[in-house]
Amino acid sequence: MDDLIMTQRISKLKEKIHSNVRYASIEQAKIITDTYRANEDKPKIVQRALALKASLNRIEISIDPDELIVGNRTAGIRYGVVFPEGGTTWVDEEFEKLPTRAQDPFEVNQEDIIYFRENIKPYWETKSLEDVIQERYSNEINEISTVVKINQKDHAQGHICPDSKTWLAKGPQGLLEEAESYLENCPEEKKDFYKSVIITMEGAITFIERYADLANKLSNDSTIANTEERKISLIKIAENCQHISRKSPETFHEAVQLLWFLFVILQMESNASSFSPGRIDKFLYPYYKKDIDNGTITKQDALEIVESLWIKFNQIVYMRNSHSAKFFAGFPIGFNIALGGLDEKGNDFLNDISYLCLKAQEHLGMPQPNLSVRLHEKTSDEFIETAIKVVARGSGMPQFFNDKSVIPALREQGIEYVDALDYAIVGCVELTTQGNNLGWSDAAMFNLNKLLELTLTGGVDLLTSKKEKYIYSDQGDLATFSNFAELESAFAKNMDRYIGLMIKACEYVESAHIEILPTAFLSSVINPCLSEGIDVTAGGAKYNLSGIQMIQVANLADSLAAIKLLVFDEKKVSGAEFLEALKSNFQGYEPLRQMILNRVPKYGNDNDYVDNLGTRWAEYFKNRLSLYKNYRGGNYHTGMYTVSAHVPMGEVVGASPDGRFAKEPLADGGMSPMYGRDLEGPTAVLKSVSKLDKNLTSNGGLLNMKFLPKFFENEESIKRFVSFLRAFVELEIPHIQFNVVNRQDLIEAQKDPDRYRSLTIRVAGYTAYFTELATALQDEIIARTSYGEF
Amino acid sequence: MDQSSIQGTIFDIQRFSTHDGEGIRTNVFLKGCPLACVWCQNPEGIDPKIEPIWLPDKCIYCKACSDYAPAAISWDGDNLVINYAYQGDWSKIIEKCPTTALRFNAGKMTVLQLITELKKDEVFYKFGGGVTFSGGEPLIQIDFLELALIASKQRGWNTAIETALNVSWSSIERVLPYVDTLFADFKIFDNHEHMKHTFVSNNLIKENIGHLLTSEFKDKVIIRTPLIPIYTATKENISMIAKYISKIYPEVKYELLNYNPLAISKYPFTNLTYCFSDMNPTAYTNEEMLYFQNLALESGIRNLVKI
């Protein structure tokens, strides 16, 4: 693989992504609104299907003459799509501010704003998901919002790994025929579902054919097809699209093209984050092997096709409201790809495609796809070394997952062994089975540290001085707890209550999704929705989980350890004084804060005193949660990852007992220690993290580490890193990822963003362009501990 | 003597240490060294005494220390002055410091305590790592070191020691069976120069090298020369050392360590002066390293260790 190169074509395409201006587009919003207006009498699922079909038929499309893989949901690259079925209120409020907001800005056209306000917004006022939830449930959701952030309130649910294998085998035509045959014999109440699937597949076929036509046209236009190479590839595109619009792919190139159309159409149906391809080295391999065996392509050809797909993954971004953009900063669209891992017999699975994908990442180093490698005891040294060398180049990818941790954790959630063996990742680090799961992995984020604050103050918010409605007011506060057990029982009672309230809110949101956002196209690639005739939002998938994120166990453990040690074990300070210190944001209490920082064990240093407190409360949370079933009848389970929420979720927490000042970010990652406090080095971090049971992260866990580039300078160091990852597997930690970057480079990039436009950085379970992140998040990343300093 | 009561004086335990031996290792630094090289990288490890020290960067000037024990701690402007003659309980004073700016420069540990600490990274030793005893000069705490090595071997860990060999051969002999790799420094060939910059003669060191390289354990040995500009990194010195050791054992493993300019950062916490306190040289470039390596090869070395 070493002799494979990145072609001119690919570097040109890469360069174009950087130079493109990002707009907020209302084109699809217009089409959707018109279609709804014309079909008022139809059931929602049919209305939506028609709107998707109309979009597929009419949306402006474009082809770059250098492309090998085509397709996008807007004619421009990286456009934000206004999607009225999700919500229009936030767009209305923020439209003018989109170009200037701190995180994820978009340019706007004035005429669009006017058109939107006059023709789109009024229609959706009572109909969009956002508006419906707002009208019916805003009280219930807002009352707990200091502690719990409920997600998926203004957009469709993503975080899904569709059944790409079936999609490739059957194509839109095959699925259409299948739906037709089900329609013939199904009961009345399922007819709308099957009809809707058929409508969307018709749209899909037309959409692909439109690309064939356009490519044909361009290939005959000598100003565009101005070189022989361009002409040939445009003709190839036309042939490929023509073929796959009605038939299953014959070649690797066709298969990759059809795969990409699946993801474009899913985005057009749902405008959601994180539809993930999963194990492409598994399901694309037969196509590749056939072509290689026939001699129709070389490895270099295959790589160019893979790299073309990589470019495509970077051309779709997802526009969120400004609040949400802080939590998910820098466009984590989450095209997650999982390489390697165990096969269905429990043996090591790897092939050329696994290596080609690593090569593509090495060449391109862009934020998408979110490239993941599955490790286990039998993974070859060669593959790990190759992966490490890619990591060393600095895009933060691939990230690593641990079969030894993940598979048993999924089994614990009732997932069958074959499905667990075949797990993939969606979005950042969320674990999923492939093609049969609505994991709803970002149902909510629970701010454990805010809950601790409110417990310590007896319910008074340190930042706003407001009394929090649902905190029990008869349990006392830090000044009155006579021992640590009292504190813990007060904390537990408040936690129980908030979990209950959170579950209610999650149910409201899910019920609104069923009503407003049934998704026929998606359902056709999630088993067994199609054969059962049940939409995926209504529980048609084989697995129906809901994931809740615990934010952040690291700070919680450190805080509890500080109080336990200083107030109750050693009695160095009274509870009342400690509480005063928190209320005054440690002003005038620096010696106490120093004592907390230096004299109390911290999570991340392999110290049981503090680590066990973190584990204990994470377990408590998980066990409490497991008493509930979600709206689709599935389990609630826990994850430990924040995306970028550790910054905004820190902004709402006052001074915390771990010595953190008010409003400062919480620990990053999810399982990572608080930055700057892990003083015993990376092995100690791994040991601390390993004390968290794998079942706490069946929804996904995230461990961030930062290494200096010089750590990877020689073969000896690479070998050392292999043993580090082998120990990671042995310790049954679910996930780990590495930023390999010099602190100085980040500081320079802050000062001179233009020069560092292509610098990518691992934020949480995803990579973003460093200069596209808001300053607070940049600062936090710079502050994270670096290893490899000698 | 009751073995469980034997204590070692340890000034640092470094996990994820990635020098000195294979894989991911834990490095134990034993305090006290008979040499006192003017370029020493761990100057805090030379003196065997355990003493209180003060780190101004960590201090918040809360005066909790001096308020509690004015006889032990006083101030000279912003400088904290430690009265080393103070006979009271220093640990009580140190406990008062919230920042750990005031601390002991080392601690005592039994073998059992040390092994408990080392065990924490046992999972990493399985994949090519292990434990390394360094210093200071680990061999001057021979009773402790021997027991620690035996205990490590019993757990199946890979072991290494780093020594400057200015100790009796009988001490070296005691540990050899329990050591997988012995890194032995040979810094300066010329005895006069050696005395001048390390403050000891190199006669014993040469003698021990002779014993080592003719013993049954000779293949466990790696002789090393730290490249210190002016002092050790000279054409003559490297050639002489290389000739000398390869004559005794032609297959001897030899390693040249690049100069580490960061050593200077430790000196403010000691009362020693660094040899380059005025103008600190930079590390050697790859080409320069190659030059020295070639010198060694030309002088008879066959097994040059490179990382």
Ligand code: SF4
């Ligand atoms: S107690 Fe510690 S922090 Fe306070 S003045 Fe003394 S040395 Fe400095």
